[in-house]
Amino acid sequence: MAVLNVQTVSSAGVAPAFVAAEAGGDKFANYGRTCIIVKNGDASPTTVTVNSQKPCDQGFDHDLTVSVPAGGEKWIGPLDPGRFNNAAGQVEITYSAVTSVTVAVVQV
Numbered sequence: 420m421a422v423l424n425v426q427t428v429s430s431a432g433v434a435p436a437f438v439a440a441e442a443g444g445d446k447f448a449n450y451g452r453t454c455i456i457v458k459n460g461d462a463s464p465t466t467v468t469v470n471s472q473k474p475c476d477q478g479f480d481h482d483l484t485v486s487v488p489a490g491g492e493k494w495i496g497p498l499d500p501g502r503f504n505n506a507a508g509q510v511e512i513t514y515s516a517v518t519s520v521t522v523a524v525v526q527v
Contacts, residue, residue: 420511423447423524435523444513447524449504454496454527455512459487460519467495470511473502487520497527 421441425448426433435456447453459465469483483503487493503510514520 420444420446422509423522425450425453425524425526428525428527433525435525437521437523440514440517440520440522442514442517444511445522446505446509446511448508449498449500449510450526451500452497452527453510454494454498454525455510456492456494456523456525457485457487457514458492458521459489460521461516462489463516464488465517465520466515467493468513468515469495469498469503470505470513471502472505475502 420443423445426435457467465487467485467487471480471482474480485493485495498510
């Protein structure tokens, strides 16, 4: 898994830098105000899976899955650190496909 750089939004703004999604998934530090931006340039939808480390507020340990349409973009988050952070304080994400998929992580 590649470690993604968290980019901070400031009053001056931010132009997020996108990187190619890794076939084995990605991870990033999560501070509770962190969002993932996924752009899918492929001709088919891509499913992004955010690995849940602990049960949600209803007591179930289920991953968050978000479908990013072909040619589309989705912002995912912010993500609750208590549910999604691993022992290193990082969120782990995987993709159903990575062809033409780019990702950026921003903290607001």
